[in-house]
Amino acid sequence: MSTPQTLPEDLRDPSEPTAAAAPSATEPTAAAPAAAERAPSRRRTIALELAWAAGAAAVALAGAALTLRLWRAHLNVPFSGGGDVMLALMTVKNMETGGWTQFGAGLGAPFGQDLAAYPSSVGDLWHLLTLKLLSLVLSPAATVNVFFVGGFAVIALFAYAALRSLTVSRPLACALAAVYSWLPYHFLRGESHLFLSAYYAVPVAVALAVALYAGRVDVWRSPRRWRVREWGVIVSAVLVAGTGLYYAVFSVVLVVAAGLLAAIAHRSWRPALTAGVHTGTVLVVLALAALPNLLYEPEPGSGFAIDGRSYGATEFYGLKIANLLLPLGRHRIAELGSLRGATVDSPIPGEGSETLGALGALGLVIAVVALLVPIGARAVAPLLARLRALGALTVVMVLAATVAGLNSVLAALGFAELRAWNRASVVVAFLALAALGLTLDALLTRVTRERARRTAAAVTVAAAGLVGAVGLYDQTSDAMVPDYAGTAFGWNRDIDYFREVEAKLGSEAMVFNLPYAPFPEHPPIVNMADYSHLRGYIHSNLSWSYGGVKGQEAEWQPTALGDGITAALPRLVAAGFDAVYVNRLGYADRGAAIEAEIRAETGSTRPVVNYDATLATYDLRAYGERLRKADALPDPDSVLEGPRLVIGEGVYGVEEVDGTRWNWAEQQFQVGITNPGDEDARIRLTGEIVVASPGAEVAFHVAGRTTAVVAGADGTAKLDLTVSVPAESLVEVDVSTDSMPTPGSPGDVRSLYVRLVELDVAPA
Structure with a gap:
């Protein structure tokens, strides 16, 4: 039997006991004192960890307050007053008036709003519960504000715990946790993407994936022998399944990859099965949260499509390595900001929030290099072993999320609804910062090896402070300060x-x-x-x-x-x-x-x-x-309850200019005509068809009959089609064309073949 290997003293996890400190089986007289001292020592350790975690949360809040100039903000006025912020405010108002987010009695009059057909918040259960609790004592605007600002502290708390589980020292874990909460992604998402800005479950998923990759998790052992990591498989799954659908999917990608790689390395299916337990738990929690949507039975003729979910949109919103590495566009150092400006003419610019900052970019390079270089000198082998796990998971995440990567394969297979894979940048960011923390710890240990303990501790704390200061300076800018006065003026006038x-x-x-x-x-x-x-x-x-x-x-x-x-x-x-x-x-x-x-x-x-x-x-x-x-x-x-036109698959949303309405559609698409009445009806479908190819046909297939409309020399044709629709039912109209596509504007990822102008239905 081989003897267990121990790490060199300069690379060992500070929280792990050394071999010399372990009790000896040949010294029974020391067992009783050791047992007596163990409980107080554990309490002191827990108290110390809680103190450092609280420090990370406090530093994160202080940095956010400085960046956002929170002393200028108004509690009962949102940080910005338009766009998706209104959707967040609607969610809270629904909770106040109807008890939960799904129903809005004051919207969609005279029927009221029912969001059962719009599963927008599936995967955000814990976010919604938090908003509900806050709304019991706060106005909608104050609820949104407190949720957003509090997110900095919560992210730092979870990031600190995950970094400590990865053996990063307390001072650096504290600083890097705060830096992680200050990602440009957090500020740029803001209150407009309120739930996306609360990415606190990501560090937990990363820590679990690293432990699984290293073979330290096995839920298939007896539950009596489960440790924190085994329970963490379930807790992590429940957490990520309620804190964002994107983050749940990213978590599954990481954990499944870690499980499969560990299964190959250890020639055992147990790591893969452990990953399966995590994935299964995520799916069960998501299904339970989606029950109102799954049980919803629409009336005949009802339908719903979210525009822009397509293969092209998946590429457009994919992750770009350049966007990870380049600095903020409005960096405090103008020369660095100009680097981002060189990418503005890209046809797939992304969402503009992926940058990791200087610390994250450095950590990303460290993680990938550690994965690529062979383990050589024994002095650095343990460090490389830790970094290689982070590097492997980083490569997996980039391959899954990058433009035309595995995400596009999934989109081609029919999973295009999850289109914005650039949001995986928060996963890459945490992996990178963890790699940086481990590397800095190793360097600091070497530098302070010959120094007194207090001096070494002071150097580590000073280095952590420098890391935090660099992160705050590099990852934020004055452009992130909301226009509090302007928003408050418009809000109060409203x-x-x-x-x-x-x-x-x-x-x-x-x-x-x-x-x-x-x-x-x-x-x-x-x-x-x-x-x-x-x-x-x-x-x-x-x-x-x-x-x-x-x-x-x-x-x-x-x-x-x-x-x-x-x-x-x-x-x-x-x-x-x-x-x-x-x-x-x-x-x-x-x-x-x-x-x-x-x-x-x-x-x-x-x-x-x-x-x-x-x-x-x-x-x-x-x-x-x-x-x-x-x-x-x-x-x-x-x-x-008259006849209605239902927009189906392949048709994009309504656009309007100077009172003229139209919808763009793909080469093959579908519309529906519904008759809610209790008598059969003949209904006319009218409008104008516009295509790029003169003389092209647009064929309408309904009830086994095909009617072809031929475009004139200017690519337009009049549509006047009469359809028999039974009572309380929907008749689907399948449409196709042999026209060439219409060129879109730069950045438009839609497939534009047919323009449906003033499409309408009326009794014949």
Whole structure:
């Protein structure tokens, strides 16, 4: 039997006992004192670890406060007031008004919002529970702010624990944990991508993968013999399954790779089976969290598609090694920032948040070099052995996430929904910082070998402080400071405006949003950003037409508006709406034409207008009363339950310019015509078809019959197709073309073959 090997003193884990310190079986008289001293020693160790962990969290918060200038922030005003921040605020408002995020009674009027068809938060269970707890005592804006800022401390705590498990010394683990929380990714995601900015489960997954790679985890032993690492397989899986779908997938990739590599090295299936337990637990927790979505049974004719999930999008949002290594575009040192500027003309620029910073880039090089060089001198062999595990997992993650890597293979196999693999940069960052920490520890041990213990400790602490300072300086910039004053001004003006609207209409009123904007994920309409229509919901108790999930009951809205606002106004009144709200930024003429029609039809000349004249709300109650007295209102069921067009696979979201609406579609795509009524109906599908090739055919296949539309010399053709649709059912229309694709703009990853202009349905 071979004797167990011990690491050289300068490379040994400071937390592991030396061979000389181990109790001897030949010294029974020393056993009792050792046992008596073990408990106090363990308590002191735990207290010391907790103190250093708390220090890491405090340093992380201090660095975030300095970077963000938090003393300028307002607790009850979000750091930014538009875009996806509104989606986060909607989530919290739903929790406050409906108990949980899935239902929004004040959205999607008159039906209400039901997000069962939109599984956007699957994998974010622990994030949602945290928001729920915070919302019990805080406003929606304060909830989002506290969640985001608190994320720095939580990330540092988990990163510290993971670094210590990888044998990084306490001072460097403290500094590097804070540096990890200050990744540019964290600041650039911000509150717009609130859940992505909370990547605290990643270090736990990395630590587990390293332990599995090294053969130190085996859940197939008797549960009575399970240690912290075995329990960590289950705990890690439960944690990552509730802190982000992307991070759950990245965790599975790492752990499965580590298990398979360890199985090959040890000629045993047990490591691979351990990885299988982790993966299975992740899938079970995800399935439990997704139960409301899995159990959802849509009405006939309902459908939902998220735009932009395709093979091309997977490449567009893939990880790029250059983006990992290059510094921030707005670096404090202008010459370094210019390096990033050289990549702006790339057709696949990524999301711009992947940079590791100087420390991370150095750690990445160390990890990869350690994997590639052969183990030579015995003095560095133990260090290389530790680094090689990190290097192997780094290579696995880069191969899985890089542009046209294994992620693209998965997309080609039909798994294109998970498109933004550049977000794996947070995994690579932690692997790199861990490699840097181990290397610095080894160097510091050699440098301070001949020095007194206190001197050596002081040098290590000083080095850790320098690491933290370099990380904060290099990974942050003044460009990350939010515009607190500007956001607060617009936020407070919105509060005043929507309170005025609510006071005039009453809190029970329903308001119709113009222009019509599908929810969720829709490109800007002229100058109106996506989710802008949520402003009224956030700041009032009114009910709004916006927010019903596209492909569901909300699809009655574009049908009602199909022949203009003048014809639509009686329908809106019949549907129960008390007012029409116009966001003038959604119109090229700032709403002049459509508001003139509203005034001419209703006689209302004094809308409620906000401070910068970009919002106008027209009261329809007097107009509605005149229609009721004249018995001129249509049947509400005919408005809300008439035939609808359902956008299917291969069709992209609605775009609009100067009042003209269209959808781009792929070479083969599908639309549907639904008839919610209780009688069979003949329904016309009308619009204009535009392709790149004159004379090309666009073939419509429905109910075993094919109708071909031939494009003219300018590539356009009129569509007028009559379809028989049974009661309470959906008829699918499969469409294909032999046209060449239309060239897209730079950075547009869509496959643009057919432009469907003003596609609409109506009773024949």
